[in-house]
Amino acid sequence: MNAHDSEKVVGTLERQGYARVEDEAEAGLILYNTCSIRDKAEQKVFHRLNEYKRLQGEGKKFAVLGCVAQQEGEKIFEKAPYVSLVAGSASYRNLPEMLARLEAGEQRITGLDDRQTDLTFETEFTSRSNPHRGYITIIEGCDKFCAYCVVPYTRGKERSRTSASVLVEARRIVDLGYTEIQFLGQNVNSWRDPSGRMSFAELLVAVGELPGVKRVRFTTSHPRDFTRDIVEAIDATPTLCDHVHLPVQSGSTAVLKAMQREYTREWYLERMSWIKAAKRDISITSDMIVGFPGESDEDFEETVTLVGEVKYDAVFAFKFSPRPNTPAVTMADSIPDEVKAERLRILNDRQREIQREHYGRHLHKVVECMVEGYNSARGQVIGRSSQNKTVNFSMGEFGGEFGVQPPVGSYVPVKVTQTLPNSLVGEAAGLPDVLAIPVARTPDFVVLN
Ligand code: SAH
Numbered sequence: 031m032n033a034h035d036s037e038k039v040v041g042t043l044e045r046q047g048y049a050r051v052e053d054e055a056e057a058g059l060i061l062y063n064t065c066s067i068r069d070k071a072e073q074k075v076f077h078r079l080n081e082y083k084r085l086q087g088e089g090k091k092f093a094v095l096g097c098v099a100q101q102e103g104e105k106i107f108e109k110a111p112y113v114s115l116v117a118g119s120a121s122y123r124n125l126p127e128m129l130a131r132l133e134a135g136e137q138r139i140t141g142l143d144d145r146q147t148d149l150t151f152e153t154e155f156t157s158r159s160n161p162h163r164g165y166i167t168i169i170e171g172c173d174k175f176c177a178y179c180v181v182p183y184t185r186g187k188e189r190s191r192t193s194a195s196v197l198v199e200a201r202r203i204v205d206l207g208y209t210e211i212q213f214l215g216q217n218v219n220s221w222r223d224p225s226g227r228m229s230f231a232e233l234l235v236a237v238g239e240l241p242g243v244k245r246v247r248f249t250t251s252h253p254r255d256f257t258r259d260i261v262e263a264i265d266a267t268p269t270l271c272d273h274v275h276l277p278v279q280s281g282s283t284a285v286l287k288a289m290q291r292e293y294t295r296e297w298y299l300e301r302m303s304w305i306k307a308a309k310r311d312i313s314i315t316s317d318m319i320v321g322f323p324g325e326s327d328e329d330f331e332e333t334v335t336l337v338g339e340v341k342y343d344a345v346f347a348f349k350f351s352p353r354p355n356t357p358a359v360t361m362a363d364s365i366p367d368e369v370k371a372e373r374l375r376i377l378n379d380r381q382r383e384i385q386r387e388h389y390g391r392h393l394h395k396v397v398e399c400m401v402e403g404y405n406s407a408r409g410q411v412i413g414r415s416s417q418n419k420t421v422n423f424s425m426g427e428f429g430g431e432f433g434v435q436p437p438v439g440s441y442v443p444v445k446v447t448q449t450l451p452n453s454l455v456g457e458a459a460g461l462p463d464v465l466a467i468p469v470a471r472t473p474d475f476v477v478l479n
Pocket residue numbers: 067068178179180216217250251252277279317318319348349350351352353
């Protein structure tokens with residue numbers, strides 16, 4: 031999400047006449063896009079800004095963007111007086127105006143939003159740097175206020191774009207040569223069409239049916255808003271990837287309650303059963319937090335058993351990290367870091383075991399892979415399956431002296447010959463399907479005589 035925010039910010043700057051340079055030594059303006067979801071992110075930010083201090087004598091300007099900017103606000107000017115612009119993501123639509131003030135020599139410009147705005151940041155000037163995936167933010171902010179989470183305070187109120195505006199952006203992405211589109215949102219499936227035309231599942235299908243689109247992904251889904259028609263849409267529309275990322279956070283209903291997730295273990299498992307009953311083999315992944323205040327050994331054990339019950343394709347597990355402003359930061363019963371670390375190890379070990387067995391279902395099957403890069407040391411192509419698994423493969427009889435190096439963004443059918451805990455290994459079972467490949471956008475220029 032942050033990487034795509036940067037794509038939009040870069041496009042806005044280019045539109046204002048700025049040119050991008052290779053490194054900070056060459057730059058007149060340095061923008062630092064920050065995240066504060068976990069850890070003492072703000073400390074890292076100030077550490078990094080300190081490094082920039084040595085550059086300030088060269089007349090450079092500095093800006094801090096993103097969640098640390100929103101969270102720390104004007105305190106940033108006190109701690110790092112050489113910074114001139116502090117802007118959270120909910121104010122990016124005002125960047126052109128803020129940049130003009132910066133140019134005019136203003137020293138302290140803030141773009142902060144205390145859950146005020148109803149507007150989204152829509153720009154047609156996104157500078158897309160991902161070589162094969164076109165991102166679209168369909169919903170911004172969050173209204174859910176889970177007890178541990180900083181997002182509702184840093185990214186503002188929940189606000190959706192209209193289906194028409196999303197479809198126009200999708201068409202523009204296809205025109206650039208992208209065949210894979212990914213919808214983004216803190217809770218992507220909480221999207222509600224302000225124009226009332228479409229449900230989230232219908233929007234997925236509408237984009238999946240655009241000519242030229244081969245793959246549609248969406249992340250992150252929230253269990254509260256996960257409806258059955260999303261599974262039905264995936265079943266009915268081959269371009270919708272067979273992958274759902276549905277974070278559970280904990281397997282214990284008591285912990286879920288304390289986290290203010292507003293669902294129970296059983297309620298979550300019911301959604302799992304819908305996905306598992308689909309005709310397609312839909313991969314399921316999740317995020318989990320260990321060591322939330324008050325999490326007992328029994329609660330944690332319920333998370334471990336849930337992982338065994340669901341048989342996830344991947345789990346992203348994190349140690350609970352207290353965040354400023356959130357209710358959890360004041361909760362008693364904090365779990366010692368050694369216990370959190372031990373629980374994280376146990377959970378990751380269990381998940382690894384599950385993946386080792388569960389990935390076996392792909393053996394000898396042919397999966398379509400999108401080429402994302404190359405491992406030249408191993409002579410392998412790095413691809414990604416619709417299920418979002420990494421597949422390292424050789425071109426076999428389709429490569430070599432008379433063969434082809436499939437370009438990034440093309441699709442290759444791959445026969446799986448080996449399964450590893452975190453990836454698949456295989457060999458090309460056909461020639462690449464070389465569709466339009468996105469071209470890197472170059473700045474406009476004019477020749478005058
Ligand atoms: N909106 C999504 C998640 C967005 S944040 C959802 O509700 O599922 C991405 C992930 O970061 C979360 O799923 C959670 O696992 C993790 N996370 C968020 N706040 C955290 C905290 N304070 N400590 C540890 N992990 C956290």
